[in-house]
Amino acid sequence: MTDQPTTRDGFAEPFLLEVLASGGLDAAYVRAEGNTLYRRGEDGEEIAVLDFVGGYGSLMLGHNNPEINDRARELLDRQTPVHAQFSRHPYADELAAELNRIVQRERGDDESYYAIFANSGAEAVEAAMKHAELDRGLRLSALTEEIDAHLEEVRARVADGTATVPPRVAGSADELIADVRRRNEEQLARGPLFLTPEGAFHGKLAGSVQLTHNPGYRLPFKSLAAQARFVPRDQPGALRKIVDEERPHLLDLVVEGGRVQVVERDHPLFTAFVLEPVQGEGGIHELSAEFVAEVQEVCAEARIPVVVDEIQSGMGRTGSFLAATRLGLKGDYYTLAKSLGGGIAKSAVLLVRKPLYHGQFELAHSSTFAKDAFSCLIGLKVLEIMEADDGAVYRRAAERGERLLGMLRSVRADFPETVRDVRGRGLMLGLEFRDQSDATADPLRQVARSGFFGYFVAGHILREHRVRVFPTSSAVNTLRFEPSVYVTDEEIDRLEAALRDVCAIIRDTDGARLAPIG
Structure with a gap:
């Protein structure tokens, strides 16, 4: 053919x-x-x-x-607005609040999540990738500003005689500072990396396709977005090895006992670890509890946020609202779609853990049909049906x-x-x-x-x-x-x-x- x-x-x-x-x-x-x-x-x-x-x-x-169709007819008959962008959306807030209630119940904690709405699962994944990269960029910017301040402090202290540069470190403060800046610029030139399991599928858009393991979908568009490292699901320690091999360090200068010392600072190279609790398009593979535990441990240590893709496995399909529940997997982000629309609305949502959330993202990312009354109210009807009778x-x-x-x-x-x-x-x-x-x-x-x-x-x-x-x-x-x-x-x-x-x-x-x- x-x-x-x-x-x-x-x-x-x-x-x-x-x-x-x-x-x-x-x-x-x-x-x-x-x-x-x-x-x-x-x-x-x-x-x-x-x-x-x-x-x-x-x-x-x-x-x-029938219940969802009746609700849709009611909404259409009362001429519910679909295009009312850049206005208050109380129905979206109600849907986000109900999702928070359910997710908190499943997680067994009171962690809160802000919601960014979308039209499809792949778009929700793209939003997660963008928000995680915004967070990484802000953390990296704060780190480089702190290092720059330290370098200038060292320059000033050497100049006023309150600190010295050991000969084994460099000939002068200016030489040392120039060398630190050069080596840091080399590290900062590296593009960000995502982590995801082998067999992953997270969509076919320009960003999400980079997280999709199938080379036929991914490789033709490799140059368009940040790349991913694919982690074997069945090799204990593989994730830690990848993180240790890939994670670079930036250099910083500190003064200890009047002497200038070179120290290493962790460079936040990894934007996020993105995973499906049950891989769908990769062949229906449920992640093991052991693999999930390693992901949680390594990502917590390295400050790598975890994005749980529940687009296909969520909304009750595996016997609980989130497939992650049984695995003990807790995410900094969750993506939901597919059945959220009840089979008639094109709806998706990204949930972002409150401490990680950046308000400026709401202006940097938007979607014409996201957060409209029709899809949000259908989503609320879907949750009502799923939550009924305990x-x-x-x-x-x-x-x-x-x-x-x-x-x-x-x-x-x-x-x-x-x-x-x-x-x-x-x-x-x-x-x-x-x-x-x-x-x-x-x-x-x-x-x-x-x-x-x-x-x-x-x-x-x-x-x-x-x-x-x-x-x-x-x-x-x-x-x-x-x-x-x-x-x-x-x-x-x-x-x-x-x-x-x-x-x-x-x-x-x-x-x-x-x-x-x-």
């Missing part, structure tokens, strides 16, 4: 449409409710498709949730997740030569197929080597079973399952039948039924 698009169906991302068509995934849907999408057949009749993609995790409460939605997500996970484990047990792993938490689960790149049958081998294996599997499941699944974007051998909290046993059973069918095809045939369709 070439990377030159055709005009098969118009001008809206034609190359992507060709990719979808090659796997039989180019269905056009006309209606949606609950866990079901509808497309039209050739006779015009609706065809129901069971949806386990769930808007990539955006539909915790299902397609067109968090019944969270309990149901955990219970439904266990039911779904049990089914996936059963499939794996019956097809060990086909299924490599099953993993995840709550309603954020993945099934990883074994690599078929060296399969004996040519059709199966070609499909596996195409780079679109999971999409061809998904295409077969859609065509033959009318069940919609997708692989994760950076691990195409892993199918994701992120249905709404209202997923039923019957729907899980339908998915099981589809998975067993495709596993048998991979195990027992040449795989031709999975090959691209004409």
Whole structure:
């Protein structure tokens, strides 16, 4: 397949449409409710498709949730303003206050967070990156000003005879000060670095894509923004080693006992550590408690703020409002999106821990549609539903997740030569197929080597079973399952039948039924 698009169906991302068509995934849907999408057949009749993609995790409460739709109609009928920028937004403050209440409950403390609103998860990550860099820049500026003051103090004290420069240090105060400035300028010329785990995905915008491990997404745009160091998830001590190797020092001068001494000062090179408690697009990998503990310890010691990306894993999907809760992971920043919009509003938020917050950021960063009444009031309705009955939605997500996970484990047990792993938490689960790149049958081998294996599997499941699944974007051998909290046993059973069918095809045939369709 070439990377030159055709005009098969118009001008809206034609190359992507060709990719979808090659796997039989180019269905056009006309209606949606609950866990079901509808497309039209050739006779015009609706065809129901069971949806386990769930808007990539955006539909915790299902397609067109009646309570949310009723609230939306009410807001539209009363002509709620959307474009009232640069005015008071009491509904945004109410949403931020409710988010604070929930986050404080989950963290088990009274830490407060200020809110910066956005339109998408990637934009919330960009805002986190920018705010963390603003904070780093202000700290670095204060440090360099302090060092400059010390250098001038040394110059003055040597001049008035109250301090001397030891011969082993330098020939004169001016030479020493010039050498310190030169070496500090070399260090200050280094660009900032972010830290993030291997397998991370935080978006595809100019900044956030630098935190996305997949080189196909990141490397073409490497020169556009600050770079990241990717930390192995399964190597204890790897983070500390990276920080120790990369962390530079600035030089400073102090006077002790009348003698000038050269001392080292920590240079805040690292802007932030950004991580997902459960990696979504990287293949549905939950971080280990051991890895999280090392992140918290090293980042606290080195004063590196922690950004917890809950865009896909948050909003109750893993059985608690934040997936970080179970891991004991506490962030200086949190990003939330996807299900915050209830499946109809495009909404996201960055939460910044109060002691780190800088008010000037609100003028340095803005977004046209962020903080509008419609999306904020929908967000409040979403939280109301999730918090009702003492968090019944969270309990149901955990219970439904266990039911779904049990089914996936059963499939794996019956097809060990086909299924490599099953993993995840709550309603954020993945099934990883074994690599078929060296399969004996040519059709199966070609499909596996195409780079679109999971999409061809998904295409077969859609065509033959009318069940919609997708692989994760950076691990195409892993199918994701992120249905709404209202997923039923019957729907899980339908998915099981589809998975067993495709596993048998991979195990027992040449795989031709999975090959691209004409």
